[in-house]
Amino acid sequence: MGSLDANPAAAFSAFAADGKAPFQPLNPEDVRAYLHKAVDFISDYYTNIESMPVLPNVKPGYLQGELGASPPTYSAPFDVSMKELRTSVVPGMTHWASPNFFAFFPSTNSAAAIAGDLIASAMNTVGFTWQASPAATEMEVLALDWLAQLLRLPTSFMNRTSSGRGTGGGVILGTTSEAMLVTLVAARDAALRRTGSVGVSGLPRLTVYAADQTHSTFFKACRLAGFDPAHIRSIPTGPETNYGLDPAKLFEVMQADVDAGLVPTYICATVGTTSSNAVDPVGAVADVAAMFNAWVHVDAAYAGSACICPEFRHHLDGVERVDSISMSPHKWLLTCLDCTCLYVRDAHRLSDSLETNPEYLKNDATDSGEVTDLKDMQVGVGRRFRGLKLWMVMRTYGTAKLQEHIRSDVAMAKMFEDFVRDDDRFEVVVPRNFALVCFRIKANGGMTEEDADEANRVLMDNLNKTGKAYLAHTVVGDRFVLRFAVGSSLQEERHVTSAWELIKKTTSEIMG
Amino acid sequence: MGSLDANPAAAFSAFAADGKAPFQPLNPEDVRAYLHKAVDFISDYYTNIESMPVLPNVKPGYLQGELGASPPTYSAPFDVSMKELRTSVVPGMTHWASPNFFAFFPSTNSAAAIAGDLIASAMNTVGFTWQASPAATEMEVLALDWLAQLLRLPTSFMNRTSSGRGTGGGVILGTTSEAMLVTLVAARDAALRRTGSVGVSGLPRLTVYAADQTHSTFFKACRLAGFDPAHIRSIPTGPETNYGLDPAKLFEVMQADVDAGLVPTYICATVGTTSSNAVDPVGAVADVAAMFNAWVHVDAAYAGSACICPEFRHHLDGVERVDSISMSPHKWLLTCLDCTCLYVRDAHRLSDSLETNPEYLKNDATDSGEVTDLKDMQVGVGRRFRGLKLWMVMRTYGTAKLQEHIRSDVAMAKMFEDFVRDDDRFEVVVPRNFALVCFRIKANGGMTEEDADEANRVLMDNLNKTGKAYLAHTVVGDRFVLRFAVGSSLQEERHVTSAWELIKKTTSEIMG
Structure with a gap:
């Protein structure tokens, strides 16, 4: 106009x-x-x-x-x-880059990532096969292998180790949902083969599992892959495990399914749920899965980034026994959207289900078997040059600065948690694991829990209307809870402190 | 290092x-x-x-x-x-931006698109719901509605018409494969409901259809969605329809499936196949589909862009009777990766299958029913602010320049086609529809067709080794054929002319 x-x-x-x-x-x-x-x-x-x-x-x-x-x-x-x-x-716009953004999870970012993404947009290369742009595939593989080392993933997940090309591999996808979908499909096809299914006739017998705190996109990915909605098992969790998956309950449900003639196929374990940052016990889940020959995927979309620090790495203990893991540097590793890293222990289990080989993509490099064609590890064929930004982040900042970034966010979250604990109008609802604090106005005095729910809802709405902070909510144990997610890349201590002052003031207005 | x-x-x-x-x-x-x-x-x-x-x-x-x-x-x-x-x-790198790139399809690009994508990377907003970033959703919807008008799509595909919010809608996805997948899933679920399937028990009876020239990613998308590989019908085509789908054959195959107790569910029609730019007759396919209550999707990934020019729009005739259409401005509309536009006539048919509603995303705007939450039209939840670059392209260049861009590419392709026709060592293998010329060294003199295949293979390898041009191949009617795809955004007539000179020279070296 x-x-x-x-x-x-x-x-x-x-x-x-x-x-x-x-x-x-x-x-x-x-x-x-x-x-x-x-x-x-x-x-x-x-x-x-x-x-x-x-x-x-x-x-x-x-x-x-x-x-x-x-x-x-x-x-x-x-x-x-x-x-x-x-x-x-x-x-x-809702300004996700604002230092006053505390909703959902921050979409962290950096000068190096934006520069890398810009150059990718300009080169506009489409790296579906290795030959279609060797450096694009090489860079993606390199960046993923570097990141695997930051995360201390076993070499079985790496594309290329010191002893040459391995059987594992990684790929950068757009979303965690895609990582779930492609691994679900690989697990589904393996289960169908294993059970002698004619075509997909065995599909209605396959079952999948996850804790009730698992991201809703898991249920969607299962439905996309054709699993029966009635066979998506949501395992109840509670405060006794801080809302993490109980392996004993998982075993019970899986065994009951086997007894009923069903085929346990896939388990999704989450490290750092979206709702409250709950952590499913990766190793114990893998042990249960092994009894049933089921695929285990670890969704570490947000908290995976924290595992580059030794003090958080224990959350991935047992990862050497799972089949796949995904984490998203676009959440907490300073890399702009979109960048979800999927690692699988056996790349052929993915490509068996996802490979295509049309005439116009045939080439000597593919025929040699020496290269990875990344189109065979994702939904689509075309793909942006996403590896460049991830590499630029690691290359420019180095491991030490990336760890500093995680620790700085966690320290700010801890500071906020301390503020909350020191004010007896509030409670911290679940123990803080990373940089998310789940808190609420407590049911004090004559308030019922329902009154407190309503007070928290009003608090959130009033805060968000000021334009000076943006918080989202969740429901934990049937209670309305505020989520304070620290870490937007322009955020400093003073923003967290100001937000807390605003929360206190707004609460006084509501309660007074 | x-x-x-x-x-x-x-x-x-x-x-x-x-x-x-x-x-x-x-x-x-x-x-x-x-x-x-x-x-x-x-x-x-x-x-x-x-x-x-x-x-x-x-x-x-x-x-x-x-x-x-x-x-x-x-x-x-x-x-x-x-x-x-x-x-x-x-x-x-394989330089897709090089003016000497003639392989696959060009990934066209522009200064305005790169700038828009850069700003999106920097804002790094995640527009899963309308509320999560109103302008991001509004911009995507606006850009799609503008593009719908460029393509003269019926208003039934638009998000918002002069008479208010419609039932149709669009979404920008990463790839055509995702567009196929989400529409396949919607069609699958509708067919299961229609046939009274208990859960997915009816899935093994569903059938899908496409011409044998359809992109291989269609077959992959069908497998991802759980269709039985044995029920993916590939309808043979031949030179009598220039490799486009024959509606009579489609009807025969669908009727035979119905007679066998199967359920025709989805047909993919392509406007501009990857192999040779064949065009399936959209209206006639829709008419056949209507007899079986099957979903029709039109894949116009490449050639859809040409349909912004009135002289090419007839290739979409009948589109008002299909259920969905996708086209990719990242191919031929000067918008860098990734940008695939999917339009559906009834947005609820998509969101019925793809909707999720976790607690932490609940908000008043969604509850009002007045807004589109784009997460419900795609595989994932997270999403880049892709609408910005597409809008910037249309806003900056305007319809007239975009049409000039298409016409200029087509004119260069026609020039190349004339070069080929004027040299009796070569043949044009199928009539040129857009800016792709499929040609080959003819079997002349003592050469068999197999000799000619080999000569063309050597020609391609030798050309590509020079670094001065990059061509890909295909197989049409069992013959090895060279694909000369015009349109890389830095390309001018002189590059096409130079490539032709190089082809002639290299051919003389081989044939001599």
Whole structure:
């Protein structure tokens, strides 16, 4: 809706003085000019973001009202797009990059990651096979192997060890859901083969398992892969295990299924649940799974990043006995979306289910068996050059700074936890494992638990309406609980302290 | 492996003079400095790319040898990452952005798209629900509705029309494979409900259909969704339909399945196949599907972009009768990876299968029913702010320039086709529909067809080894065929002409 639309001749002149030169969408000087403008916007955005409301106040459909219901016929100078970005888009954003963002999990980020992602967008390579862009595959494999070492994963998960190419391997996917889906499919197909199923006739007998705290996307991934919704077992958890999976209960349910003629196929164990950061005991789950020949996947989307610090690594104990693990550097390892790292102990178990081999992708490198074609470890064929940003993060910052980053966030969360514990109007609902604090206004005095639920709901709404903080909630043990997730990449102690002051003040207003 | 690794103190000083200041991964001045360096790299890359070999000459594992098998402990100045990018990564890339790239389909790109993607990486918003970032969802919906108008899709596919919110909708996904998968799952679940299946017990009876020229990822998506591999029908095509799907044959196969007690569930029609750009007749396929209550999906990943020009729009005739259509601006609409647009006529048919509603994502906007939560139209939960780049492309260039871009590519392809037709050593194997020319050395004189196959294979290998052009091949009608795909965004007529000169010269060397 830039005014230039009314003046096509002027708009065209943005590209060529006479309006007749050929259109050059990647003219290097235009690229340089547009991108420098974008960079300056970003740097200003980070500088000013603290003063912007974290949550916007806009109505559904507002953007169409501002930008128009139909596309422009004629071109406009790039400045018009940038102006509309500033005036119409930014005010409608929930600012995940704000240091006052404490909702969900932070999407952490860094200068090195953004630079790597930018270069990937510009190279725009599509690395479906090794040959389609050797360096893209090599870089992804290298970055994953580096990260495996940061996490002290066993070499069985690595693509390439000091003794050469292994049987394990990794791939960078878009989401944890995709990691679950592709491993579910591999496990499903293995179970069908094992049980002598004709085609998918045995599918209705397969069963899958996870704690009731597991991310809802697991249930969705199971349904996508064709598992019977009635055979997705949700194992109850409670405060006695801090909402982690009880291996004895898991065994009982699996054995009952076997007794009923069903086929236990897959277990998802979570290290750091979304709701409250509960941790399922990886090794014990793997031991139970082994009795039933079931696939074990570890979802460490958020907390996996913490395991680069020795003091948190014990949460992965037993990982050498699982089949696959995924974690997302786009959550807590300073790498912008999207970047979910999936490791499998036997890459062939994935590619057996996911391989395609059309004529136009046949090439000598693939035929040699010496290379990994990453399309065979994911849903799609096309793929961004995601390895570059992950490598740039590790290369630029180094292990020591990445550990410092984790520890700094955990220290801030601990500080907040201490604030909460020192104020007797509040309670910490579950022990803090990482950088998420689950807390609530306690049922004090004449308040019932239901009254407290309502008070917490009002507290959250009132906090979020200020624009000075954004918190999300969950339900733990039937109680409405506030989640305070520390770690947005621009966050400093003072933001945590200010948020706590705001929480105290808002609580006084509600309770008074 | 930068030399600074040996000198941790110096490396730390890249971040703070005393090595003790807190680590600030998003320090706005660092962001500005890193990104400006990246931008200059990109501009230089585009300026020099023409002289780089399109296909690299590197061995599997080469990058580990250059960058090291283990991650560095200490940080290094960003210049070290940039230097290693230049010296170790760039020489191992297949340069999809090169104007001498004629393989697969080009991954077209533009200054506006890269800028939009960069800003998305920096904002790093995760728009799973509308509330999680209103502008991100609003922008995606707006960009999709604009594109729908460029494609003259019926309003039934739009999110928001002049008369308000419709029942249709769109979503930007990572790949066509994901678009196929989610629509397959929706169609699968609808067929199971329709046939009174208990759980997934009816799944082994469901059947799906596509022409034998359909992308292999369709067969993979069907397997992911749990369809029986034996019930994925591949309908033979031949030169009599230029390798497009014959609706009469489709009807026969579907009727035979019904007669055998099976349940036709889903048909994939392609507009512009990867192999040879064949076009399945959309309207006629929809008419057959209607007789069996089967879902019709149109895969227009590549050629959909051409349909923004009136002279190509007829390839979508009948689209108002299909259930879903996907096309990928990351292929031919100047938008960098990843950007696949999926439109469905009834958004609820998708979300019925893909919806999740965990406690921590509950919010008033969702409860109001007034907004779209895009997580319910895709595999995962998390999602990049992909709408921004697509909007920036349409906003900056306008419909007229985008049409000029398509026409210019088609004109260059036509020029190449004329070159081939004018040289009697060659033949054009199928009529050119868009900007892909399928051609081969003919079996002349004493050559058998098998000899010609081998000559073409040698021609391709020799061309690709020069580094001055990169072509891929396919097999059409049992013959080895070269694919010349025009349209890389830096490409001009002179590159097509040079490639043709190189093809002629190399052919003379082989044939002589």
